[in-house]
Amino acid sequence: MPPDLLPVFLMNIALKARANKVVTGAQGLIGESGIAQSELSPKGKVFIHGEIWDAVSSAIVPAGQPVIVRRVEGLQLQVDPALRV
Numbered sequence: 001m002p003p004d005l006l007p008v009f010l011m012n013i014a015l016k017a018r019a020n021k022v023v024t025g026a027q028g029l030i031g032e033s034g035i036a037q038s039e040l041s042p043k044g045k046v047f048i049h050g051e052i053w054d055a056v057s058s059a060i061v062p063a064g065q066p067v068i069v070r071r072v073e074g075l076q077l078q079v080d081p082a083l084r085v
Contacts, residue, residue, distance in 0.1 A: 026072035033068050033082055036061045046079060055079045 034048030040057035046067055047053075055077040061067055066082035 029069045029072055029077065031069065033066055034079070036063050036065050036067055039063050040067070040079070046077060048077070053077050057081065 029048060032048055034046045034053075036055075036057075037045040037047050037052055040046070040055060040061040042057050042060070044055060044057070044061070044063075045052050046055040048069065054075060055067070056079070057067065058070075058078075058080050061079075061081050067079040068082045069077050070080055071078035
């Protein structure tokens with residue numbers, strides 16, 4: 001690769017990395033699916049990404065049913081029941 005193209009190549013990589021979606025931390029959980037470990041009525045536990053989280057649901061969710069993360073508040077997740085297709 002000619003030396004004058006190296007800065008262009010590196011800038012291209014940097015811009016692509018900056019445009020990627022956040023996939024770690026609290027923001028990375030939003031929209032992810034998990035499984036209710038205990039009944040959510042409205043509070044309980046969910047299993048997401050290999051971790052058990054405290055959660056509050058908008059509706060009663062039986063243990064073992066899928067949920068979707070809608071919001072993260074500290075160490076507690078706001079979840080909704082996942083629709084089965």
